[in-house]
Amino acid sequence: MVKHSNTGIVIQMQDYSIHDGDGVRTTIFLAGCHLRCQWCANPESWTLKKKLVLYKHKCTGCMKCTFVCPEKRIPCKMERPNDNCNSCGECVNACTQKALDFACLEKDVDELVKKIERDALFFRYTGGGVTFSGGEPLLQHGFIRALLDRFEGLGVNSWVETCGYFDFETVQDLLPKFSHIFLDIKHMDSRKHKAFTGCGNELILQNAKKIYATGVSMTIRIPIIAEVNLDENNLVKTAVFMKENLPSANIELLPYHELGKAKYISLGMEDKFVKFTTPTEKQINHAYQIFQNHGIEKVEYR
Structure with a gap:
C-alpha cells in the first residue's frame, strides 16, 4: 500500500469556500470516483485520466x-x-x-502547500482551513497523507467530503487526522442506490458506522432529489439508521441543482446528463420534519 505520494490529480483549488466547513476555506477537488451519480455536478472527477x-x-x-x-x-x-x-x-x-x-492536472505537494501558506491568514481569522472534495478524495489517500503532514505543520485544520465508497482499512489511519468528515447517504434501498449511482449502498453504510466509531466529528449529507429519495419510506429509513447508528452526527440536506450541466457539455458528455426536479421548499421542510420527528435535532438545509 502506498502510504505517501508526492503527486496527485487535482481538478481545482477553490478559494473562499463557505459551504464546505467552518470559516473561510480552500477546497481541494481531487479526481477519481467509483460512483456515477446521475445528478453529479463534477463529472470531470469520475476518472484519474486528464480530460x-x-x-x-x-x-x-x-x-x-x-x-x-x-x-x-x-x-x-x-x-x-x-x-x-x-x-x-x-x-x-x-x-x-x-x-x-x-479538467484536471497532476500537481505536487509543494505546489499545493505554497498555495495554502498564502491562504493561512484567512484561516486564522475565520476559523477556516482546507477541505478535500472530489470525486472521492480518499481514493488518492497517499497524496492526502503527504499533504496533511505538511498542513499540520502550518497549523491548518483539514476536513474531507466523501461519498463513503472506499476501502476502510486502507484509510483507517488517515481518518483521525481530519477535524470533520462529511459523508453522503443517498438512498437506503441498495437496488435503487445502484440504479442511480452505479453501485450498491452496503459499503457506504458500513463505512459510515466505522467512521462514526472513530469519534471524528461527522456530518451526513443527503442530496434531496424529488425523483430519487424524497419518498417518505426512504426518509424514515434514513432517519432510523441515523438514530440507531450515528446518533450524534449532524445532518445536512442538500437540494438538487443543475449547476454541473455546463460541464457535461464542455466535456462532450451531454448524453450522460440527467435532468431531475429541484425540490420545493415545502418538500424540503417535509424531509426536515421527518428527521426532527425521529429525535434528530441537528438538521440543516441550504
Missing part, C-alpha cells in the same frame, strides 16, 4: 489546435473532444483563446 474541456463560446475557429494535434483530430469541432485524445496537451498550448483546457 479535455472545450469551451465553445470562446472558440474563434482559428484551427490552430488541428495543426498541432498528433492524432490529426479537430478538437474545436468535435462534439466529444476526448475521443481518440492522447492527452498530450498540444492543442491546449496552441489555443490562444483558452477555449481548450484540461
Whole structure:
C-alpha cells in the first residue's frame, strides 16, 4: 500500500469556500470516483485520466489546435473532444483563446502547500482551513497523507467530503487526522442506490458506522432529489439508521441543482446528463420534519 505520494490529480483549488466547513476555506477537488451519480455536478472527477474541456463560446475557429494535434483530430469541432485524445496537451498550448483546457492536472505537494501558506491568514481569522472534495478524495489517500503532514505543520485544520465508497482499512489511519468528515447517504434501498449511482449502498453504510466509531466529528449529507429519495419510506429509513447508528452526527440536506450541466457539455458528455426536479421548499421542510420527528435535532438545509 502506498502510504505517501508526492503527486496527485487535482481538478481545482477553490478559494473562499463557505459551504464546505467552518470559516473561510480552500477546497481541494481531487479526481477519481467509483460512483456515477446521475445528478453529479463534477463529472470531470469520475476518472484519474486528464480530460479535455472545450469551451465553445470562446472558440474563434482559428484551427490552430488541428495543426498541432498528433492524432490529426479537430478538437474545436468535435462534439466529444476526448475521443481518440492522447492527452498530450498540444492543442491546449496552441489555443490562444483558452477555449481548450484540461479538467484536471497532476500537481505536487509543494505546489499545493505554497498555495495554502498564502491562504493561512484567512484561516486564522475565520476559523477556516482546507477541505478535500472530489470525486472521492480518499481514493488518492497517499497524496492526502503527504499533504496533511505538511498542513499540520502550518497549523491548518483539514476536513474531507466523501461519498463513503472506499476501502476502510486502507484509510483507517488517515481518518483521525481530519477535524470533520462529511459523508453522503443517498438512498437506503441498495437496488435503487445502484440504479442511480452505479453501485450498491452496503459499503457506504458500513463505512459510515466505522467512521462514526472513530469519534471524528461527522456530518451526513443527503442530496434531496424529488425523483430519487424524497419518498417518505426512504426518509424514515434514513432517519432510523441515523438514530440507531450515528446518533450524534449532524445532518445536512442538500437540494438538487443543475449547476454541473455546463460541464457535461464542455466535456462532450451531454448524453450522460440527467435532468431531475429541484425540490420545493415545502418538500424540503417535509424531509426536515421527518428527521426532527425521529429525535434528530441537528438538521440543516441550504
